[in-house]
Amino acid sequence: MSTLNALITLVVFPGGLAILLTGMIYEWVDRKLVARLQNRMGPRWYQPLADTVKLLAKEEVLPNGVHAQMFYALPVIALAGALTATLYVPVFGLRPAYSFNGDLIVTVYLLSVLTLCMGLAGANTLNRYALIGATRTLTQLFSYEAPFLLALLGPALVAGSWQIGEIADYAERHWLILTQPVGFLVAIIGLMGKLELPPFDAPEAETEIVAGALTEYSGRGLALFRLGKGVELVIGLTLVAAFYLGGVANPLLFFAKTLLLLAGMAAMQTLLTRLRIDQTVGLWWRYGALLVLAQYLAVIVWQGVMA
Amino acid sequence: MEFNKTWQDMLEQLKTWARVNSPWAIHFNSGSCNGCDIEILATLTPRYDMERFGLKLQGSPRHADVLICTGPVTRQARDRLIRIYEQMPDPKFVIAVGSCALSGGAFQGCYNILGGIDQVLPVDVYVPGCPPRPEAIIDGVVKLLEQLKAGYQPAARRSGVLRPVPVPVTDAG
């Protein structure tokens, strides 16, 4: 019986199909909102699904000069990493499927697997654009990763636990967006950097470097990477909503909260223009990381005073 | 056996549905005067918004399904055009936009021109006009999608692979 349960958790809910579909829904909401903000009609509701099925049904070209096994394996590893991370987060505002002390760190690093795989995928081809894209992807990874992690560790600090479930429980009683607004901002902007949304889309700037690290990917590989991105979007929004916006609640309310975050992200995407990669790095290390550290200090001092 | 057949049919239908609803395009100018290119870009702007049909402009030919070509094929652009076409994964479609892309148009007979796109690539849809209005381009795309729905196969598949094109030898002087 427990095997069956585990299988369902992994394949159907919340690990596999459910999260893929949710990722597509979020992607559609994001695209539709951006379109409406640009005064367009925007895509139809089944657009991401059609894109994915089409890509899966297309030919996958193996370019000259790549390491074939790696070329085929990287998208699978990327998606697997993202899907594994879903098991530890409270998706849809439900209890995480699995939980242990320190799973916050594991989840954040599982999310980075996707970016890492994209970097490797770009470096694996002979295409120069893909190579530049890979360099930018990895540079960006080093710039937003630390502030993003720090922003997620802020709630962990006040909750006194590194277990996502316990932090979410604590957050249910305290709306951390009120006590740690800087952390919230850095987390949400870090999420945009992670997903390479504008203004942090220098790694896949189609006006400069074709399509970045994934230039040579077609068909199945591209579809898997895109699905991975969708999953990452869901997990990121879930984490931020659970930590800063009042923890896990009933699924409907939780969904509304994540949609609110998504709307904010869509507005920022439309408003801001693309940053150069050096500007991105500068922004994160000069302001993002320092601000979060300052907030850390404030939290620690406050805790010391209260104790 | 029966079950297998229906299963296959359903899969085929799903594939066609996805293809019709998500044509990603790449745009290539093989020697146009830029008039047609501006119209294509206008088609992608919020006013006409091709994302309604799921059409997205892609940077990489590896991600694209539809090659939107403008202009006559110049001798210099010929190899690049063919290379871009060959970089696209199957199934792929070609839309020729503008009178020049159809026949050479205003440039017909020039020493450096091979003629329309169909001299080099198998074309699926022709959109006439000099330059065609965005509405005409949208109409062309929608025609292609409707044909696809009706079970149309890409021109490349019907005519075998690329037709070898003899470059007409004319005296350049």
Ligand code: SF4
């Ligand atoms: S059809 Fe007209 S607008 Fe288009 S490339 Fe030819 S001359 Fe220019």
